[in-house]
Amino acid sequence: MADAETELETGTTVGRVRDGTFVQSLDRGLAVIRAFDAQHPVLNLSEVARATGLTRAAARRFLLTLVHLGYVRVEGREFSLRPRVLELGYSYLSGLTLPEVSQPHLEALVSRVDESSSVSVLDGDDVVYVARVHTKRIMTVMITVGTRFPAYATSMGHVLLAGLPDAELADYLARAELAPLTSRTVTDPGALRARLGEVRAQGYAVVDEELEEGLRSAAAPVRNREGAVVAAVNLSVSANRTSLRRLEDEFVPPLLETAAQISRDLGCPASA
Template sequence: MSEQIDNDRDYVQSIERGFAVLLAFDAEHPNPSLAEVATQTGLSRPAVRRILLTLQRLGYVAGSNGRWSLTPRVLSIGQHYSATHTLLEAAMPRLLKVAESTQESASLGVLDGTDVVYAARVPVRRIMSINVSVGTRVPAYATSMGRALLAWGTPEQLGPVLAQAPFDKLVAGTITTVEQLQDELAKVREQGYALTSEELEQGLISVAAPVRDASGAVVGVIACSTSTARNTPEGFRAHAVPCVLEAAALLSTDMGHG
């Protein structure tokens, strides 16, 4: 069980601000100025300056000609996550088997708030408009990975999604209400896996199955995705679901379940 913050005295605001500055670096702002970081974070320029200089001294950012960039040391944060989570190491051979069997990309997803984060991935050479790599976040309500995680999730996991997810209409087929999501989760529990078609993006079909640990809790999902240019939802269901279910069951066994 995770430790909860009892009161405001336990909350270190400077850490929150430090991470806000790090997260201000993204695809649209790979080399921001101090002023741009301040705008992105809502922090004052003096506060941003102090944080950037501290991060520079620690080796996480570099400054040149008034612009700032992340350094490779930032990658070590993700490496620490991988080193302390046996799920990632155990998942790779299972993902490779799914990708080889289906000739489609295979992924491991974990839940983080209202989003699913790609924790591991075996890509194939396909072109889709969504740029997916390890660390990519996608909304749980509109994805097969999210539904497979939420269908057997705890109230603490499902509650924030139902209360806080925006339910934006990403494409024509996206579900947009709590009631629709609850109906979909009931279907997922009944069939043992989730399948979505053109809900996150046009032309994308995906299936996902839950991975359980020794206690039976769902700790991740194995997913496989394709394009409507290559498959139909029913064709992909017949082709990919058995592979994904088998991989998820084997990974669950690897994690001590069963």
């Protein structure tokens, strides 16, 4: 406890949480919430136990607690989430200026090029969408926010990795497992390092069917007032419909403008 305290107060690594400090019940309760998703919006007790690895007795205690707190509804033997869980995710989004600042710029970009555009941030080794405007599908925004993809296979990930300080990038390249997601995914750390060097030099990234067959995207960095890369904005296109050449020639220039406008709104000096 004293150790943990010291760690926190001095802001050093807190990755290793000591026994007695770690609140296992919180971990398990959050796992129960995450057991529900689009494919499993309604679960019974056994299914929650199976999805979380908890015993039925433990799963029941957590479900009852979540029912009591208004996060879970029970009807007969079936459990489902209640809208109150939105307060948890929105605690994050509402504290973020990035989605709001990005909004008008993403809209303008999407209406100009008629392709979908997103903003993401780096969280560990993943990019996480915090904003998205899909061409002609306004509400898709909501559904897509929170989506995670491995950074090494996405254009936004390349931009965010290229924006890391050298030491952090070296750590990432040493630890990341670069699994092939398509036949084009870059899986060699040395090759990825070279790609990220190009991204730094040219100021944007293009990924060609490395995350998913048929999907191309380009991304550009969003910088804060200190000039640090804090987010990436992308345009994603269908490989069938849009050639790599058209993506680079026609879409990258407005994308770079959009990234610069968002950066400016975040206080980044125009020259950065």
